[in-house]
Amino acid sequence: MKIALLGGTGDIAEGLVLRWSKAGHEIFIGSRSEEKALGITNEYKEKLDSLGIESKISGMANADAAKAAEVVIISIPPEYAAATINQIKDSFTDQIVVTPVVSMERKEDKSFVYNPPAQGSSAFEIQEALPSTARLVSAYHNLPAKELSKIEEDLDYDVVICGDDEEAKEVVKQLTEDMPTMRVLDAGPLKVSAMIEALTPLIVNLNVRYKHHFSVKFV
């Protein structure tokens, strides 16, 4: 599939780009400027080359990356995600849009708490910024970036997703299964996203305390 990663740098972007390239998908790296996107793209290309993986990956401005793709991953920090989408709203028609966005706050005692926007969840905030034709799926909040980027390793994690478009969720399920051996669990409509997003700061607290990169499995 044609997959765009907007703000395609840092955090889980690297692992997604490497694993989806390995599975044969075509990747569009979007950034605020085409120049920056090309720079990131070259880094990924070199990494993929060194791993012996043939890559179909190009860099461009966010608006062009979104337009070119069937699936758009919002790999943008929470404070900029909705604003960025608003700026390039015209690039969206009926794409599947995936939000892994989580807004959290670090308290004085160094613990992290979930800090959703006024809409109740980052998913709802992003839905408000998108045209109503786009099909939003909330997913990939709780993937440990470091483990995700070790593409020679299979990952025995559950990915909890939600959204209001069944077909879009099915596509995300297939894309997730292209990153073996993760399992998708569908938690229902987009309105349950707050509870999936809240898992991330909980996991961050556990990571700090136990010096580990936790993900989650439902047993």
Add this chain to the structure above:
Amino acid sequence: MKIALLGGTGDIAEGLVLRWSKAGHEIFIGSRSEEKALGITNEYKEKLDSLGIESKISGMANADAAKAAEVVIISIPPEYAAATINQIKDSFTDQIVVTPVVSMERKEDKSFVYNPPAQGSSAFEIQEALPSTARLVSAYHNLPAKELSKIEEDLDYDVVICGDDEEAKEVVKQLTEDMPTMRVLDAGPLKVSAMIEALTPLIVNLNVRYKHHFSVKFV
């Protein structure tokens, strides 16, 4: 240890009573009326007898059960939990109090969402009702009741807890390990409880969709 279960009927209470009795702890079942508590206690006694487990279990009014115990489990529905504690506030000194309380709402489309009280979490609401000498730990929100009550089976689950008193959390850790083979993960101070509580409606949604009784493991 001397453990009270206030409102000790239904949901996870049965599994806790059976497993802690098996581990040799003394149990006080509290209810609004002594009569009701004695009725519940007799049911548990019969069940324990039939399983060949010697029981030290007695029924009494909530106030007396709380007074008699070193650890008090708030096994009361979210809408009554804080009010019940307020009514028997004088029964609490420095006990360890455990809240598994989660407030959730069922939406028209049958999905469940986390619906915390004004204080931000049920743990904060209950802390407000308790005297400041009591030591509150948030735990046991996400245990599947049915599996918990099958005491011949070991449970390979993680129990995420939080609280502001390290010693109290250590006691809860030991009590949890008395129910093999559950592992306690300490997520930090009481202020992270909302994120642990929010996991419960997420799991309920998964249970409905996948017809399973999920619990969680952090891997």
